[in-house]
Amino acid sequence: MEKYNPQEIEKKWQKVWDNPDYYKTEIDNSKPKYYALEMFPYPSGNLHMGHVRNYSIGDVVARYRKMAGFNVLHPMGFDAFGMPAENAAISHGVKPGDWTFSNIKNMIAQQKAMGLDYDWDREVETCRADYYRWTQWLFELFYKRGLAYKKEAAVNWCDTCGTVLANEQVIDGKCWRCDNEVHKKNLAQWFFKITDYADELLKDLEKLQGWPNRVKIMQENWIGRSEGLEFSLEVPELEEKISVYTTRPDTAFGITFLALAPEHPLVEKILSKSPNAEEIKKFCEKVKNQSDIERTSSESEKEGIFTGFYCINPFNGNKAQIWITNYVVFEYGTGAVMAVPTHDQRDFMFATKYNLEKILVIDNPKQPLKLEEMTAAYVEKDGVLVNSGKFTGMEMHKAMSAIIDYAEENNFGKRKVNYKLRDWLISRQRYWGAPIPVIYCDDCGEVLVPEKDLPVELPDDVEFKQGALSPLSTSKKFNNVVCPKCGKPARRETDTMDTFICSSWYYMRYTDPHNDKMPFDRDKVNYWSPVDQYIGGIEHAILHLLYSRFFTKVLRDAKLLDYDEPFTNLLTQGMVIKDGAKMSKSLGNVVSPEEIINKYGADTARLFILFAAPVERDLDWSDQGVEGSFRFLNRVWRILGIFEDAIKNGVDSYDINALNDEEKTLRRILHKTIKKVTEDLRERFMFNTAISTLMELVNAAHNFQDKPINSNLARELAKNLLIMLAPFVPHIAAELWSKFFEGDVHKQSWVTVDEAAIAEDEVEIVIQINGKVREHVKVATGLSKVELEKIAPTLPQVQELTAGKTIVKIIAVPNKLINVVVK
RNA sequence: GCCGAAGUGGCGGAAUUGGCAGACGCAGCAGACUCAAAAUCUGCCGUUGGCAACAGCGUGUCGGUUCGAGUCCGACCUUCGGCACCA
Numbered sequence: 001m002e003k004y005n006p007q008e009i010e011k012k013w014q015k016v017w018d019n020p021d022y023y024k025t026e027i028d029n030s031k032p033k034y035y036a037l038e039m040f041p042y043p044s045g046n047l048h049m050g051h052v053r054n055y056s057i058g059d060v061v062a063r064y065r066k067m068a069g070f071n072v073l074h075p076m077g078f079d080a081f082g083m084p085a086e087n088a089a090i091s092h093g094v095k096p097g098d099w100t101f102s103n104i105k106n107m108i109a110q111q112k113a114m115g116l117d118y119d120w121d122r123e124v125e126t127c128r129a130d131y132y133r134w135t136q137w138l139f140e141l142f143y144k145r146g147l148a149y150k151k152e153a154a155v156n157w158c159d160t161c162g163t164v165l166a167n168e169q170v171i172d173g174k175c176w177r178c179d180n181e182v183h184k185k186n187l188a189q190w191f192f193k194i195t196d197y198a199d200e201l202l203k204d205l206e207k208l209q210g211w212p213n214r215v216k217i218m219q220e221n222w223i224g225r226s227e228g229l230e231f232s233l234e235v236p237e238l239e240e241k242i243s244v245y246t247t248r249p250d251t252a253f254g255i256t257f258l259a260l261a262p263e264h265p266l267v268e269k270i271l272s273k274s275p276n277a278e279e280i281k282k283f284c285e286k287v288k289n290q291s292d293i294e295r296t297s298s299e300s301e302k303e304g305i306f307t308g309f310y311c312i313n314p315f316n317g318n319k320a321q322i323w324i325t326n327y328v329v330f331e332y333g334t335g336a337v338m339a340v341p342t343h344d345q346r347d348f349m350f351a352t353k354y355n356l357e358k359i360l361v362i363d364n365p366k367q368p369l370k371l372e373e374m375t376a377a378y379v380e381k382d383g384v385l386v387n388s389g390k391f392t393g394m395e396m397h398k399a400m401s402a403i404i405d406y407a408e409e410n411n412f413g414k415r416k417v418n419y420k421l422r423d424w425l426i427s428r429q430r431y432w433g434a435p436i437p438v439i440y441c442d443d444c445g446e447v448l449v450p451e452k453d454l455p456v457e458l459p460d461d462v463e464f465k466q467g468a469l470s471p472l473s474t475s476k477k478f479n480n481v482v483c484p485k486c487g488k489p490a491r492r493e494t495d496t497m498d499t500f501i502c503s504s505w506y507y508m509r510y511t512d513p514h515n516d517k518m519p520f521d522r523d524k525v526n527y528w529s530p531v532d533q534y535i536g537g538i539e540h541a542i543l544h545l546l547y548s549r550f551f552t553k554v555l556r557d558a559k560l561l562d563y564d565e566p567f568t569n570l571l572t573q574g575m576v577i578k579d580g581a582k583m584s585k586s587l588g589n590v591v592s593p594e595e596i597i598n599k600y601g602a603d604t605a606r607l608f609i610l611f612a613a614p615v616e617r618d619l620d621w622s623d624q625g626v627e628g629s630f631r632f633l634n635r636v637w638r639i640l641g642i643f644e645d646a647i648k649n650g651v652d653s654y655d656i657n658a659l660n661d662e663e664k665t666l667r668r669i670l671h672k673t674i675k676k677v678t679e680d681l682r683e684r685f686m687f688n689t690a691i692s693t694l695m696e697l698v699n700a701a702h703n704f705q706d707k708p709i710n711s712n713l714a715r716e717l718a719k720n721l722l723i724m725l726a727p728f729v730p731h732i733a734a735e736l737w738s739k740f741f742e743g744d745v746h747k748q749s750w751v752t753v754d755e756a757a758i759a760e761d762e763v764e765i766v767i768q769i770n771g772k773v774r775e776h777v778k779v780a781t782g783l784s785k786v787e788l789e790k791i792a793p794t795l796p797q798v799q800e801l802t803a804g805k806t807i808v809k810i811i812a813v814p815n816k817l818i819n820v821v822v823k
Numbered sequence: 824g825c826c827g828a829a830g831u832g833g834c835g836g837a838a839u840u841g842g843c844a845g846a847c848g849c850a851g852c853a854g855a856c857u858c859a860a861a862a863u864c865u866g867c868c869g870u871u872g873g874c875a876a877c878a879g880c881g882u883g884u885c886g887g888u889u890c891g892a893g894u895c896c897g898a899c900c901u902u903c904g905g906c907a908c909c910a
Contacts, residue, residue: 296908766842
């Protein structure tokens with residue numbers, strides 16, 4: 001047989017596969033469905049190794065499931081709106097669309113060069129009007145359901161990107177995309193009311209049995225649910241009440257002061273009445289001008305200013321000073337906090353600094369506390385109330401609900417659940433995104449663009465300038481419209497939507513990508529969804545995965561689909577690293593997929609990346625490791641070449657008893673491999689061990705390289721081996737199959753185990769003395785624990801090892817070991 | 824600070840339910856083939872002692888449970904990731 005030439009055979013097979021008749025997927029109720037999905041890429045122009053890993057994993061899953069009898073949906077598309085296209089327009093004068101589409105073309109070519117089994121007929125590109133028309137339609141749906149609203153708020157602003165950002169897009173106070181420091185700006189912006197679904201998004205995490213725990217925990221922390229008491233304190237001098245939220249109502253008798261955020265609405269009134277207004281105002285300005293990082297760091301110095309006013313603690317009538325401080329987060333709770341220095345570390349530090357009163361209200365049951373000796377707040381989970389009126393003596397957890405009940409009975413407070421999750425800020429002051437379909441009319445106000453006028457298309461008469469306000473505002477064509485309600489001249493909304501909206505529903509569009517009446521047909525989406533296996537990077541643990549869950553729930557409530565969660569199973573792949581760091585241009589450790597594919601072929605690239613590490617863990621790139629994978633494929637090619645005549649002369653149904661002992665052993669290894677590879681693919685996603693098992697099988701077959709092999713066995717071996725290799729290395733498997741057998745390896749049924757082939761009459765078990773391995777011995781397979789215990793003392797090896805000692809005990813594990821305990 | 828994950832040869836990693844630690848691969852060493860090289864093939868490859876058979880030690884550290892622990896329990900160390908003034 002000729003040499004293994006990956007470049008030649010890969011091109012040949014890719015041509016066969018690049019045909020709608022070959023890859024097209026249809027609804028088929030005769031088979032169970034399976035939806036395999038990799039996170040669609042941003043069209044940066046080139047695939048990187050992270051993509052290669054992502055798609056290799058997905059392709060194995062999809063191809064395996066097809067062969068295992070499932071009707072598999074495996075689509076691909078592009079998350080094609082976003083800043084880089086616009087930056088290209090600013091710096092090179094290219095149209096964002098031209099830049100994007102040429103990148104997509106290039107990336108599709110690279111994906112095809114990987115031999116990926118996608119239904120290209122279903123490809124979606126979020127920047128095309130036939131897609132974003134429905135993104136806009138969905139915006140209107142949210143709007144009509146009261147889930148989209150515009151309000152003025154202090155929002156996260158990134159100067160380099162010239163736009164606002166969602167909370168989820170601010171990482172350590174910096175922009176997720178450009179790493180520039182984000183600051184607050186007061187702007188009127190569009191929001192999606194994700195907080196309406198906070199409780200369900202949290203609760204339904206329990207349903208996601210197929211998700212990694214850490215992703216669920218990250219979402220749980222992000223949603224940040226807490227239960228507590230909201231109650232109000234009178235401010236007699238101002239004839240006002242201040243509402244506060246606490247998760248520690250049991251400490252309410254220990255309030256000595258109240259801390260307000262500088263943004264708190266009461267501050268205005270304080271300023272108007274205070275003789276010290278100037279100084280207070282100066283303090284507020286100073287805090288507001290601090291960056292988010294300075295303000296929200298728990299390490300930064302706590303500062304505050306006394307307002308001169310007091311409020312009354314409704315529980316005990318005590319007067320408490322009202323302070324304005326830099327450590328209260330305005331956006332959370334009520335923007336005002338009851339301060340209990342003895343039982344909150346921040347309050348303790350603050351009270352110590354400004355010499356404010358401290359009252360001990362929770363005592364340590366194990367070791368009574370002394371206020372004078374306290375150097376930190378007592379925040380343990382055990383405690384008994386003291387100095388707390390009629391609640392004194394009560395265990396703190398009981399006191400929590402008793403005190404809430406008391407506040408409710410006396411009408412100054414109520415039980416309250418709070419979330420850290422904020423509404424999703426979705427408007428962006430950029431061009432390359434889906435325009436928000438809203439028109440502003442002086443008479444009618446905010447008006448939705450009528451459904452029949454969708455899509456609101458992106459105009460091309462725009463100017464691109466660094467940092468300028470949205471380029472859309474420079475388009476005359478776009479801006480000058482008439483009000484759909486009254487027909488008077490009106491203006492368009494010039495903001496576009498966050499690209500995370502486009503990616504929150506793309507997996508639904510794949511189920512019905514050409515629909516021009518609806519975003520997707522309900523029956524189609526219900527047939528294919530939810531996604532059975534979703535594969536992508538951990539970086540989307542919160543952002544995309546939370547937003548998609550939110551979308552699914554809203555669309556369910558709007559009766560567009562009938563399930564609660566979009567992704568049944570989630571696999572978070574590790575990064576591809578080299579020399580201990582993530583591949584990056586600045587570090588110069590980038591390995592380009594193209595280069596590897598050109599040198600060794602796509603099969604080698606896929607094989608190495610799947611073999612080198614378990615999918616969830618980071619993968620250390622090794623050029624020598626790639627060589628090893630290439631060697632393995634050559635070995636497969638060579639050994640099947642040696643067996644060629646035998647394979648062709650063999651028959652499928654044959655008498656196994658005609659095999660000699662060596663051949664029976666090879667057949668046993670073959671069937672053990674079938675069992676292991678199938679389990680690894682179906683249940684464990686352990687592609688690395690599946691491949692190592694296949695390597696062992698090929699090594700075993702290799703023993704027959706220069707001795708005759710039973711032709712029927714050679715045929716059985718080749719068939720099963722190629723079917724098992726097909727999901728991992730589709731081209732070489734297809735090529736070798738076509739040399740020996742009829743049909744298409746990728747259309748074969750998955751391999752089945754012959755349990756009888758695995759069964760052995762004798763099994764080697766271990767003999768331990770006092771837990772240490774001393775001997776190996778062959779015994780009949782399947783001997784019970786009792787039988788083994790009985791024969792153990794009669795075994796010559798045991799007698800030899802225990803000579804002169806007393807046997808205390810014998811432990812036997814069938815088919816595994818005998819442990820003799822001696823003295 | 825809180826939450827989570829991980830720690831096994833020179834390296835990537837395996838050991839699925841508590842039962843032979845180091846599968847498979849990389850690198851390395853020795854040999855075969857070759858005029859030579861490449862490719863390929865064969866053998867060795869945790870560590871200490873020993874000519875050897877074999878024995879001792881060995882899965883981050885210390886302790887525990889067990890006939891038996893990489894795996895379970897307790898305490899700790901290190902690394903990575905997420906959240907972080909959320910009252």
